[in-house]
Amino acid sequence: MSSSTFSLASKVKLYNGHMIPQIQLGLYMMSGKEVLASVPWALAAGYRGFDSAQMYHNEAEAGQAIRKWLESSETRRARTSRGRTSGIRRSSPVPGSTSYDAVRKSIKRSVKACGLGYIDLFLLHSPYGGPEARLTSWKAIEDAIDDGEVRSGGVSNYGIEELMASNPRIKPAVNQIEVHPFNTQTAIRETCAKHGILVEAYGPLARAMRMKDPTILELAKKYACTPAQLMVRWSLQHGHVPLPKSARKERLIDNVKVGGFEISDEDVQRMDGLDEHLVTDWDPTDAD
Numbered sequence: 001m002s003s004s005t006f007s008l009a010s011k012v013k014l015y016n017g018h019m020i021p022q023i024q025l026g027l028y029m030m031s032g033k034e035v036l037a038s039v040p041w042a043l044a045a046g047y048r049g050f051d052s053a054q055m056y057h058n059e060a061e062a063g064q065a066i067r068k069w070l071e072s073s074e075t076r077r078a079r080t081s082r083g084r085t086s087g088i089r090r091s092s093p094v095p096g097s098t099s100y101d102a103v104r105k106s107i108k109r110s111v112k113a114c115g116l117g118y119i120d121l122f123l124l125h126s127p128y129g130g131p132e133a134r135l136t137s138w139k140a141i142e143d144a145i146d147d148g149e150v151r152s153g154g155v156s157n158y159g160i161e162e163l164m165a166s167n168p169r170i171k172p173a174v175n176q177i178e179v180h181p182f183n184t185q186t187a188i189r190e191t192c193a194k195h196g197i198l199v200e201a202y203g204p205l206a207r208a209m210r211m212k213d214p215t216i217l218e219l220a221k222k223y224a225c226t227p228a229q230l231m232v233r234w235s236l237q238h239g240h241v242p243l244p245k246s247a248r249k250e251r252l253i254d255n256v257k258v259g260g261f262e263i264s265d266e267d268v269q270r271m272d273g274l275d276e277h278l279v280t281d282w283d284p285t286d287a288d
């Protein structure tokens with residue numbers, strides 16, 4: 001278990017050497033208007049990573065808010081000597097595995113929509129479509145990396161073994177799956193660890209469905225934190241990249257104040273024991 005102090009400045013290294021922020025704001029179920037408000041609040045609070053998707057219909061607003069922030073005089077001072085931006089990471093998944101051409105087009109659409117020139121991490125959002133679609137879709141990600149549209153590639157809701165067995169030219173850097181104490185996904189996490197693939201944890205707050213769980217409340221009291229902070233910290237101590245979502249200013253700031261306490265190994269295991277395979281969104285294990 002980690003004894004690290006975590007903050008919005010914490011970063012984690014992907015196998016390909018790229019660093020990504022270890023806590024990122026999820027943008028699912030946010031309207032464009034909410035994104036235009038939330039992303040600037042988050043940037044001001046110190047967030048440097050955002051998770052959007054084509055199917056969230058808010059990539060353009062996310063890009064717009066990030067661009068505006070980058071153009072502000074304060075941020076201009078923070079640019080590196082190479083003129084690169086100061087470390088904001090945007091990740092964006094395409095809707096699913098379809099075909100090589102559809103994925104290439106889809107990536108170009110997202111890059112254009114966000115207006116940021118490239119996307120740091122691009123994920124295939126779903127494993128549906130069958131083995132051939134999955135493997136040719138992955139080739140499209142590899143070529144988009146070669147062409148500079150995308151810095152790193154990854155998948156979401158994948159079991160991973162099939163893709164790794166195909167011996168991909170470029171390995172996925174990330175698998176984004178639902179993980180929280182009520183759905184610990186041990187098997188997929190172990191497979192990812194075996195291949196050096198980072199787990200991004202979606203639904204890290206269990207979609208607020210278990211905020212009143214007695215163990216969560218007991219441990220939140222013990223560590224003098226909120227249930228949301230406890231769950232974010234659990235995710236970080238497992239080495240994940242949690243993507244907690246909130247469209248409310250006070251929550252998106254408060255949820256990630258997780259540097260002031262550390263969950264003991266024993267209590268992490270207690271939280272692991274809460275697993276009930278709670279699926280808050282969809283189940284990746286049922287793809288053909």
Ligand SMILES: NC(=O)c1ccc[n+]([C@@H]2O[C@H](COP(=O)([O-])OP(=O)(O)OC[C@H]3O[C@@H](n4cnc5c(N)ncnc54)[C@H](OP(=O)(O)O)[C@@H]3O)[C@@H](O)[C@H]2O)c1
Nearest residue numbers: 026027028051202203204205206207208228244245246247
């Ligand atoms: N790849 C995929 O298939 C996939 C699927 C699902 C999600 N994701 C990504 O992962 C991110 C996070 O997942 P998620 O949005 O499903 O779930 P989540 O982050 O676990 O929970 C979000 C929910 O919790 C509420 N909430 C936040 N802070 C709270 C607090 N302190 N107290 C009470 N309620 C609180 C939010 O409402 P308010 O906004 O009103 O605060 C929202 O309803 C998404 O936004 C998305 O970026 C990816």
